[in-house]
Amino acid sequence: MVTSSSLVYLIGLPLFGAVFLLLIGRKADKWGHLLATAMSAGSFVLGLLHFFAMTNRSTEDRAITQTLFTWIEVGTFKVDAALLLDQLSICFVLLISGVGTLIHIYSISYMSHDENRRRFFAYLNLFIAAMLLLVLGNSYLNLYVGWEGVGLASYLLIGFWNKKPAYATASKKAFVMNRIGDMGLSFAIMIAFATMGTVSFEGVKESVDRVGTPALTAMGIMLLIAAAGKSAQFPLQAWLGDAMAGPTPVSALIHAATMVTAGVYLIVRSNFVFDAAPTAQLLVVIVGAITLIFGAIIGMAKDDIKKALAASTMSQIGYMIVGAGLGPAGYAFAIMHLLAHGFFKAGMFLGAGSVMHGMNDEVNMRKYGGLRKAMPITFITFGLGYLAIIGVPPFAGFYSKDEIIATAFNSGGAQGIILGSITLLGAVITAFYMTRVMVLTFTSKARWDAGVHPHESPALMWLPMAILAIGSVTAGYLFTQGEALVHWLSPLFAKKEEYEELLPHSVVSILAISAVIIGVSIALAKYQFRPVAAIAPTDVSFATRLARNDLGQDVVNEAIFMRPGQGLTQGLVVMDEKVIDGAVRGIGAMAVGSGATLRRTQSGYVRSYAALILVGALVLLAGIWVVTQ
Amino acid sequence: MDPYNYLYLAALLFTIGAVGVVVRRNAIVVFMCIELMLNAGNLTLVTFSRINGNLNGQVVAFFTMVVAACEVVVGLAIIVAIYRSRRSASIDDASLLKR
Numbered sequence: 001m002v003t004s005s006s007l008v009y010l011i012g013l014p015l016f017g018a019v020f021l022l023l024i025g026r027k028a029d030k031w032g033h034l035l036a037t038a039m040s041a042g043s044f045v046l047g048l049l050h051f052f053a054m055t056n057r058s059t060e061d062r063a064i065t066q067t068l069f070t071w072i073e074v075g076t077f078k079v080d081a082a083l084l085l086d087q088l089s090i091c092f093v094l095l096i097s098g099v100g101t102l103i104h105i106y107s108i109s110y111m112s113h114d115e116n117r118r119r120f121f122a123y124l125n126l127f128i129a130a131m132l133l134l135v136l137g138n139s140y141l142n143l144y145v146g147w148e149g150v151g152l153a154s155y156l157l158i159g160f161w162n163k164k165p166a167y168a169t170a171s172k173k174a175f176v177m178n179r180i181g182d183m184g185l186s187f188a189i190m191i192a193f194a195t196m197g198t199v200s201f202e203g204v205k206e207s208v209d210r211v212g213t214p215a216l217t218a219m220g221i222m223l224l225i226a227a228a229g230k231s232a233q234f235p236l237q238a239w240l241g242d243a244m245a246g247p248t249p250v251s252a253l254i255h256a257a258t259m260v261t262a263g264v265y266l267i268v269r270s271n272f273v274f275d276a277a278p279t280a281q282l283l284v285v286i287v288g289a290i291t292l293i294f295g296a297i298i299g300m301a302k303d304d305i306k307k308a309l310a311a312s313t314m315s316q317i318g319y320m321i322v323g324a325g326l327g328p329a330g331y332a333f334a335i336m337h338l339l340a341h342g343f344f345k346a347g348m349f350l351g352a353g354s355v356m357h358g359m360n361d362e363v364n365m366r367k368y369g370g371l372r373k374a375m376p377i378t379f380i381t382f383g384l385g386y387l388a389i390i391g392v393p394p395f396a397g398f399y400s401k402d403e404i405i406a407t408a409f410n411s412g413g414a415q416g417i418i419l420g421s422i423t424l425l426g427a428v429i430t431a432f433y434m435t436r437v438m439v440l441t442f443t444s445k446a447r448w449d450a451g452v453h454p455h456e457s458p459a460l461m462w463l464p465m466a467i468l469a470i471g472s473v474t475a476g477y478l479f480t481q482g483e484a485l486v487h488w489l490s491p492l493f494a495k496k497e498e499y500e501e502l503l504p505h506s507v508v509s510i511l512a513i514s515a516v517i518i519g520v521s522i523a524l525a526k527y528q529f530r531p532v533a534a535i536a537p538t539d540v541s542f543a544t545r546l547a548r549n550d551l552g553q554d555v556v557n558e559a560i561f562m563r564p565g566q567g568l569t570q571g572l573v574v575m576d577e578k579v580i581d582g583a584v585r586g587i588g589a590m591a592v593g594s595g596a597t598l599r600r601t602q603s604g605y606v607r608s609y610a611a612l613i614l615v616g617a618l619v620l621l622a623g624i625w626v627v628t629q
Numbered sequence: 630m631d632p633y634n635y636l637y638l639a640a641l642l643f644t645i646g647a648v649g650v651v652v653r654r655n656a657i658v659v660f661m662c663i664e665l666m667l668n669a670g671n672l673t674l675v676t677f678s679r680i681n682g683n684l685n686g687q688v689v690a691f692f693t694m695v696v697a698a699c700e701v702v703v704g705l706a707i708i709v710a711i712y713r714s715r716r717s718a719s720i721d722d723a724s725l726l727k728r
Contacts, residue, residue, distance in 0.1 A: 603724070604724035604725065605724050606721075607652075607720065614650075614651065
């Protein structure tokens with residue numbers, strides 16, 4: 001395999017930015033954001049150079065590695081801190097550093113009034129570095145370091161405005177729920193180590209044939225738990241909505257475009273494990289299918305624009321997970337949807353940030369309306385992202401979602417029909433809730449609060465939005481042109497099996513487009529052609545209330561995990577105070593009490609001591625006498 | 630003469646000594662009572678030596694005498710030192726170890 005000495009700079013540049021900006025302190029307040037942006041842009045340029053160099057090499061020489069140092073060496077077990085840049089990682093490197101740089105640029109303006117802007121940019125750089133390490137690591141252990149790093153960056157950035165207790169709680173919630181996923185990943189690594197004696201991707205890939213299916217299934221399920229935690233998939237999805245407490249650029253970068261897709265990366269990267277463990281693969285599909293409907297239903301009821309978009313992210317990642325769970329036929333389409341989603345969802349989040357910027361940080365869509373005229377650029381860029389996500393041809397989402405739906409239908413038997421129908425239903429709901437967001441925000445009548453004067457955002461903000469919008473328009477076409485992306489990624493995956501097509505591709509496309517039309521028309525009928533209440537109506541059906549409360553995800557978590565957990569800890573506290581402390585204090589009190597009693601014999605009078613000795617001697621004699629008699 | 634009579638005498642002397650140690654305050658008297666008890670012990674040892682017809686008890690009695698002599702030297706020195714510092718030979722006055 002080709003080695004390289006420059007891979008480390010991809011991670012090194014943003015890492016340097018983060019460390020430098022955090023250490024130098026307030027002195028860098030004036031120019032810190034520029035340095036951070038430059039570091040991120042540097043990574044992107046380096047990534048582009050690597051990409052072009054890669055395209056010039058023949059297929060089998062495309063992957064390059066760099067070994068930094070020997071990390072762990074115990075007997076025959078050896079782990080290098082090594083990086084691997086292959087066809088899959090380069091997609092992520094370009095997405096992360098590209099979208100990351102755009103969001104850095106956007107944040108310069110968005111965060112310009114925040115006194116802690118330098119710290120914000122340092123965290124953003126830290127995130128970029130950790131995320132690049134995640135996708136560049138050549139073993140599960142290296143990936144794990146990045147995995148924890150993005151978790152930390154996510155925690156720091158969700159709680160960036162932690163003066164508000166609710167925001168600090170949200171960051172803690174995200175962190176704690178992510179720990180569950182992290183535990184899954186560490187278990188997967190342990191299983192790999194115990195059964196295969198290696199944790200590198202290459203080593204595991206080669207060992208798959210030697211290891212029994214049960215071990216692979218266990219490893220697959222643990223990887224799925226890890227993916228569910230990081231990618232907000234059922235049943236670990238509850239943190240994503242609250243994560244919207246972070247500044248909007250953070251939501252765009254971390255909680256829409258990059259970090260939350262790390263789970264998809266993990267599953268696609270571990271394709272050899274899942275291909276050999278059909279049970280785990282089936283579970284992946286089930287989790288994805290549940291989440292894609294779950295997120296879509298929540299998205300229909302949310303009035304907070306960021307939470308609606310977060311629910312949509314959850315649902316779209318559900319699509320990717322379904323794709324990744326469909327085996328060799330679906331991996332490339334999962335990545336395609338992931339990249340396309342990175343463009344349009346980041347663009348829409350930035351659009352939402354732009355709207356909030358113009359509306360005095362109002363997030364309730366019922367207070368929006370009619371912003372099309374006030375914010376034309378935001379309207380157009382957001383609108384292009386909207387067309388992309390609902391899957392209108394020829395925008396990005398149409399290609400990627402269409403492929404996933406078609407693959408789902410063609411995955412064979414009853415499973416194929418059920419999955420296909422679910423993904424199609426998801427498309428209807430996606431069209432509905434995204435149209436609702438669009439209508440409530442931009443095209444319905446204005447329902448602004450008094451004193452709100454919406455205005456277009458500065459160029460530094462709309463320029464990244466415009467670039468992302470161009471990406472949303474063209475990405476799908478570029479990826480599918482001559483099956484470019486599928487072809488590009490194919491060396492990494494097993495050959496797809498030939499299967500009988502249940503439905504020809506054109507039929508699926510027609511079905512998908514009709515699904516979109518149905519969703520859009522319902523939403524238009526309900527919101528565009530009827531007045532919208534500025535205050536959310538309370539006399540709504542049980543289902544709506546349920547969806548507004550995130551389908552009771554917090555209620556369930558609190559009832560099943562939090563309260564028993566609190567009960568357990570409270571029980572342990574009582575146990576500690578009463579039993580353990582009681583025993584310790586009891587022994588102490590016993591010593592003190594017996595000492596106080598015995599002290600009375602120490603009168604200081606020699607005669608009483610003598611008398612005691614005499615009595616003692618007599619008792620001893622009497623004892624001996626009794627025993628010997 | 631019945632050798633057991635010496636044992637009764639020794640028991641009587643020991644009791645007198647023990648009671649004296651417990652009830653008298655004067656250090657010199659207490660000291661003499663201790664000597665009385667030691668000598669009662671010696672008498673017992675010698676008597677048993679006689680009863681058993683060997684010399685073991687007499688040998689031990691010599692040891693006791695040597696120890697008693699040493700003890701007298703040290704004990705009297707302590708009593709004199711206490712008397713000089715506190716102008717009192719009462720052992721109840723020397724109760725500083727109480728606290």
